[in-house]
Amino acid sequence: MQTNIDLWPIDIDSVDLERAEATLSETERSRATAITDPAAQKIFTACRGELRRVLSIYLDMTPSTIPISTTPSGKPEVGSESNVRFNVSHSEELGLIAVSLDAEIGVDVQPHDPDRPIMDIAKRFFTPREYEHLRSRSSDDSVSAFYSFWSRKEALVKAVGSSLGSSLTGLDVLGAGWIMAKLSKVGEDSTRTFGVTDLKVPEGFAGAVAIELTDSDAVADLTWRTLS
Numbered sequence: 001m002q003t004n005i006d007l008w009p010i011d012i013d014s015v016d017l018e019r020a021e022a023t024l025s026e027t028e029r030s031r032a033t034a035i036t037d038p039a040a041q042k043i044f045t046a047c048r049g050e051l052r053r054v055l056s057i058y059l060d061m062t063p064s065t066i067p068i069s070t071t072p073s074g075k076p077e078v079g080s081e082s083n084v085r086f087n088v089s090h091s092e093e094l095g096l097i098a099v100s101l102d103a104e105i106g107v108d109v110q111p112h113d114p115d116r117p118i119m120d121i122a123k124r125f126f127t128p129r130e131y132e133h134l135r136s137r138s139s140d141d142s143v144s145a146f147y148s149f150w151s152r153k154e155a156l157v158k159a160v161g162s163s164l165g166s167s168l169t170g171l172d173v174l175g176a177g178w179i180m181a182k183l184s185k186v187g188e189d190s191t192r193t194f195g196v197t198d199l200k201v202p203e204g205f206a207g208a209v210a211i212e213l214t215d216s217d218a219v220a221d222l223t224w225r226t227l228s
């Protein structure tokens, strides 16, 4: 069976911040107030407000009444009785919300930073195969490949929702299309199958979405959606 993933991009600069703020819970408002960097505060308020609007469509509830809690490792969720699964990523002016039913999901967007010492980072944290792949590319190509790998790994970590039971440096995401990974949380004996794939995000960013799969042959359909 194919799982569906809905993707909701957020243009943070065009979010109605007053409306967003009005839907936040007390806890979220305190969290926003505690963020001292105005840009980071705006990103949190805009994305959480838009997340509430998106979830209201699936849950048929008004945005302000949706009970968003967080797992001990910080992954936001809507409670165990609901089958709605979601994840959020934000970077600079770009936010992205991914929603699926029943399957654990993770999403990530990363801006390309040409000044980062990508080969040093890759040598320490990527697999030898990934490192060799980056070394074989031109300098521009290696920057975009580096951020794709990074984004795929982050999306997988965020789908699992906690630290991985196995080492992150052993998580190989080299490939194209849907890439399969067997992962476990810390403390879990059994592994679960996740698929991760790149997303079409604006120039200068990398993006990826990861989802837990019950059947290793099944991949997910992606549907891009926009809030009116």
Ligand SMILES: CC(C)(COP(=O)(O)OP(=O)(O)OC[C@H]1O[C@@H](n2cnc3c(N)ncnc32)[C@H](O)[C@@H]1OP(=O)(O)O)[C@@H](O)C(=O)NCCC(=O)NCCS
Pocket: 044, 047, 048, 073, 074, 075, 076, 087, 088, 089, 090, 091, 106, 107, 108, 109, 125, 150, 153, 154, 157, 158, 159, 160, 161, 162, 168
């Ligand atoms: C928690 C973590 C996944 C967040 O990722 P990030 O790139 O810093 O930030 P993003 O914008 O993509 O995601 C932030 C959102 O993820 C969600 N989030 C927070 N903790 C999470 C968790 N444990 N699992 C899944 N999602 C989580 C939240 O919605 C958060 O947004 P909010 O604070 O506005 O509510 C990240 O800090 C982390 O620990 N990553 C693993 C580290 C690593 O080794 N990565 C591999 C790269 S080589």
